[in-house]
Every structure is written in structure tokens, then in C-alpha cells.
Amino acid sequence: MKNLHIYGIGYLMIFSSCYSTLNVRVHSFDMAKMRSSNEYIEKRKKAEFKYYQALLQNSYFDNIKVQFNKKINDALLKLYNENKISDKARTDLQSTIKSKVDLNIENLRASTQKASDILESLIKTNSDAIEKEYNAAQSDFEMKKLDLLSFAQNLGSEIGNPNLNLSLYNNLKTTISAVAQSNTYGTSIADDDMASFVVKAPEQYWEKYKSVFYTDNSDLSKSSENSSINITNVTTLIGNSDIAVKMDGPGNFIIKGVRLDADQAFRTSFKVLSQGISYMTGASGLSTNSAKSTSTSTNTNTVTQVPELQNFNKNKQLSGNLNTLFQQLTDTFLKILDSYKKDLVSSDNTKRKAAIDAVKSAYTYYKSQLPIQ
Amino acid sequence: MKYNIGDRVKLNQDYTLQNGTIPKGTKGTVTKVNNITVTYNVDFGSGQTDIIVPESYLDNA
Numbered sequence: 001m002k003n004l005h006i007y008g009i010g011y012l013m014i015f016s017s018c019y020s021t022l023n024v025r026v027h028s029f030d031m032a033k034m035r036s037s038n039e040y041i042e043k044r045k046k047a048e049f050k051y052y053q054a055l056l057q058n059s060y061f062d063n064i065k066v067q068f069n070k071k072i073n074d075a076l077l078k079l080y081n082e083n084k085i086s087d088k089a090r091t092d093l094q095s096t097i098k099s100k101v102d103l104n105i106e107n108l109r110a111s112t113q114k115a116s117d118i119l120e121s122l123i124k125t126n127s128d129a130i131e132k133e134y135n136a137a138q139s140d141f142e143m144k145k146l147d148l149l150s151f152a153q154n155l156g157s158e159i160g161n162p163n164l165n166l167s168l169y170n171n172l173k174t175t176i177s178a179v180a181q182s183n184t185y186g187t188s189i190a191d192d193d194m195a196s197f198v199v200k201a202p203e204q205y206w207e208k209y210k211s212v213f214y215t216d217n218s219d220l221s222k223s224s225e226n227s228s229i230n231i232t233n234v235t236t237l238i239g240n241s242d243i244a245v246k247m248d249g250p251g252n253f254i255i256k257g258v259r260l261d262a263d264q265a266f267r268t269s270f271k272v273l274s275q276g277i278s279y280m281t282g283a284s285g286l287s288t289n290s291a292k293s294t295s296t297s298t299n300t301n302t303v304t305q306v307p308e309l310q311n312f313n314k315n316k317q318l319s320g321n322l323n324t325l326f327q328q329l330t331d332t333f334l335k336i337l338d339s340y341k342k343d344l345v346s347s348d349n350t351k352r353k354a355a356i357d358a359v360k361s362a363y364t365y366y367k368s369q370l371p372i373q
Numbered sequence: 374m375k376y377n378i379g380d381r382v383k384l385n386q387d388y389t390l391q392n393g394t395i396p397k398g399t400k401g402t403v404t405k406v407n408n409i410t411v412t413y414n415v416d417f418g419s420g421q422t423d424i425i426v427p428e429s430y431l432d433n434a
Contacts, residue, residue, distance in 0.1 A: 083390045085425040092427065093410055100409065151409070158407035 028227040029198055030205045033220075039197050045123050048138075048176055052116035061109045068101050068164065072155070075162035084160075097155065104148050108172075111137070111144040138176065145172050325369075333366040374428065376403050376413060381434035388430060395421060400434045 034040050054060070073094055079085045085093075115137040122130045149172070152164040198205075207222040336359065343355035376382055380403045388395040395417055404423065405414035413431065416422045 079425060080391060083392045084423060086389050087391075088389070089412070089425070089427050089430070093412070097410060155409050158410050158412070 025226075025228055027206050029201070030207075030227070033205055034194075034197070034201070037197075040194065042123075043194065045119060049116065049119050049123060051176060052112055052119065055112050056109070056116060061105050061112075065102060065105050068105070068152075069098050071162045071164055072097050072101070072159065075159045078162075079160055093159075097159075100151070101155075104151050108141075108144040108148055111141045115141045142175065148172065329366055329369050333362055336362040374406050374408060374411070376406070376428075376431065376433075378403055378406060382413070382415060382431040383434040384426070384430055385432045386430060388424070388426060390424075395424070 076085065076090045076093055080087060080090045115134065118130060118134045118137045122134050156162055156164045204222045206226055208225045208227045209219075210221050210223045211219040340355040340359055343351045344359070346352050346355070381400060382403055383400045384395060384397050387397050388399075399417055401415040401417040401421075401424070403413045404416050407413065407425070410425075410427075412425050412427050414423045415426050415431070417424060
């Protein structure tokens with residue numbers, strides 16, 4: 001029976017604090033397969049549609065026209081003030097340029113409207129014929145954007161290089177493909193519909209291909225092997241293992257580091273050891289403090305039946321004192337840290353090393369004074 | 374566009390700038406062709422360089 005107790009305590013010590021194991025596996029998700037999935041294609045089409053609508057609504061093109069023409073008129077007035085152009089030529093040019101600017105922007109607006117309309121019908125019907133029509137409309141839209149960019153650049157150089165790269169206009173420099181891709185994934189994991197797709201994706205999205213897919217893409221069947229790109233195993237005999245996983249962007253996770261900390265484990269180990277000894281001695285029939293308190297539990301006094309109430313006031317006072325002490329210690333440590341702030345980032349290695357040593361010593365002392373949890 | 378860089382041109386009418394008028398018949402050299410605005414940068418000499426002149430104001434010199 002005693003042997004059983006001893007084994008029990010041994011296992012308790014091992015499994016409660018002194019031994020920990022951590023196993024992190026990072027599997028690769030098949031993005032190419034995801035991009036060809038219906039879910040992704042649907043989401044992407046909707047993101048593109050949203051982009052067209054954002055351009056068509058909110059007077060986007062009208063705002064560009066107004067800002068464009070204002071900048072052009074300002075540039076022509078500047079040329080006139082610099083004695084580079086006559087007043088009559090300036091006013092003539094204003095109207096000539098305005099009609100050209102308006103024409104370019106209207107062409108882009110019409111192209112945007114057309115692409116948007118066809119895409120809307122593609123989303124509803126999912127027809128191959130309409131898809132072809134949409135691809136042509138999308139190419140035309142990109143062409144019209146390039147026309148406008150080129151027009152603005154050339155016009156700028158002809159009238160004294162005014163800054164025609166308006167903020168609204170700059171939005172057009174991004175291709176719809178790039179815009180749709182970023183909108184498809186959302187700006188955070190909360191509004192990223194594809195995050196839920198990844199979570200619910202079937203096994204085949206996480207498995208390796210059977211064949212060499214980049215030379216023979218006719219066989220894209222999957223093996224049963226997971227496509228792991230990183231496996232991290234940490235086994236700790238004494239101490240805690242922490243692993244830091246960082247999300248660089250939606251769907252992009254990296255392992256920043258693994259940390260072993262024996263400090264807390266030792267504290268907890270001694271606590272468990274103490275409990276273990278008490279339990280063992282109690283089981284052996286020897287008297288201990290805790291055994292004493294158990295033996296008095298038959299007392300009819302209601303306060304002593306609840307040990308926490310017996311020393312309530314004393315413990316409350318002690319807790320208050322500890323709290324004050326903890327606050328003072330924390331303040332002192334932070335003041336020390338603050339006083340070495342400049343030296344810690346100093347380019348002088350000697351100063352920096354001295355500051356690090358001083359802060360380390362302060363932290364060691366600070367930690368040693370904290371109440372054991 | 375009728376003229377190229379380096380072509381000699383002359384004004385077919387007075388060209389009034391803020392600080393004075395370049396008289397009709399003044400000759401100059403085309404230094405830049407502006408396709409969108411259909412104008413030319415013309416060097417008339419005497420410090421009057423890079424003057425922007427619409428094509429309709431110019432004739433061959």
C-alpha cells in the first residue's frame with residue numbers, strides 16, 4: 001500500500017509540474033487548389049464587383065474630373081504668371097484640355113459600367129459565354145485605365161508638370177486583380193471569409209500530390225500524407241515550454257520562437273513535493289500540521305469547521321501588506337528600468353552591457369521577492 | 374502636328390504675355406512638341422525661351 005502511495009506521488013510530481021511536452025505541426029494548405037475552388041472564385045467575383053461599384057458610386061469619376069481640371073487650370077495660370085503663355089491661349093487651352101480630360105474619364109466610366117454589368121450577370125448565371133465576355137470587358141477596363149494614366153502623365157509634362165496624381169486617381173493604379181485578391185481575403189481574420197473556408201476545407205486540401213504535379217499536372221490526385229512544412233517538438237523535463245506563433249497576415253503564420261522556463265516549475269514542484277510529503281506522512285500515520293488541522297475539524301465550533309474563516313482577518317491583513325510590498329517592488333523595478341532606458345539603447349557597447357547587467361540584477365531581485373503563487 | 378523640334382517658325386499674330394507683347398513676325402525655334410495641347414515650346418531668343426504657343430499662331434519661318 002505504501003509503495004502505491006510513493007508511486008502515486010512520483011507520478012503526481014512528474015505529470016503535474018516537472019514534465020511537459022509540446023508538439024507543434026505546421027501543415028501547408030494547397031492554395032492553388034483553393035484558388036480553383038468554386039468558393040474562392042465566387043468570393044473573388046464578388047470582390048471585383050464591389051470594386052467596380054465603389055468606382056461607379058460616390059461620384060468617383062465626377063470627383064476626378066473636378067480635381068483634374070482644377071489642377072490643370074492652376075498650372076496654366078502659373079504659366080501665364082511666369083510669362084510663358086498668353087492670356088488668350090491660356091483660356092483657349094483650358095476648354096480644349098477640359099474636353100479631352102472629360103472624354104478620357106467618361107470612356108473609363110463607360111468601361112467600368114460595362115464590366116460591372118457583365119460581372120453581375122456572370123455572378124447570377126455562372127455561364128461560360130458570359131465569363132468570356134467579362135474577361136474581354138475587364139481587359140478593356142484595364143486598358144482604359146492605362147490610357148488615362150498615360151494621358152495624365154503626358155499632359156502633366158506639357159503644362160509644367162502639375163501634380164496630376166490625385167489621391168483618388170491613384171486608386172486606379174492598382175490592378176483589379178490585386179484589389180480583388182486583397183478584398184477576397186479581407187483586411188483582418190474577422191472579415192476574411194476565406195479563413196472559414198480554410199478551416200472547413202476537406203483533407204485533400206492539406207495533403208501532398210501523388211505525382212510530380214509541375215511536370216505532369218494531368219494527375220492531381222492526392223496521397224494520404226499531410227503536406228507538413230514544419231514540425232516542432234519540445235520535450236521539457238523540468239520547466240514550462242512556451243511557443244510564440246505570429247500571424248504575419250491573413251493565413252500567414254510563422255513560429256517566432258520556443259522558450260523553456262524552469263523557474264515556475266521549480267516553485268510549483270516544491271509546492272507539490274510539500275503536498276506529497278504531507279500526504280505520505282499522513283498516510284503513514286505520522287502527525288503533520290495539516291493532519292492536526294484535520295483532526296480538529298471535528299470541533300463543533302463553526303468557525304474552525306471552515307479553516308479559511310479561522311484566520312480570515314489575519315490573512316486579509318497579510319494579503320494587504322503583500323499587495324503594498326508588491327506595488328512598491330514593481331514601482332522600484334520600473335524606476336530602475338526607466339533610469340537605464342537611454343543606456344539600454346545606447347550605441348556604446350560598454351554602457352549598454354552595464355545597463356543590461358544592472359536591469360538583470362534588479363529583475364532577479366524583484367522576482368525573488370514576489371510571493372510564490 | 375505640323376512642326377518638329379528644331380524647326381524655325383514665326384508668329385502670324387501678336388502674342389501678348391503678362392510682361393509684354395512678342396510682335397507678329399518674330400522668328401523662333403521649336404524646342405518641344407506638345408501633342409495633347411497642340412502647342413509648341415518656342416525659343417524666341419532675348420530671354421524669351423520656352424514660350425508655349427498654340428499651333429494656330431505659327432507659320433513656317
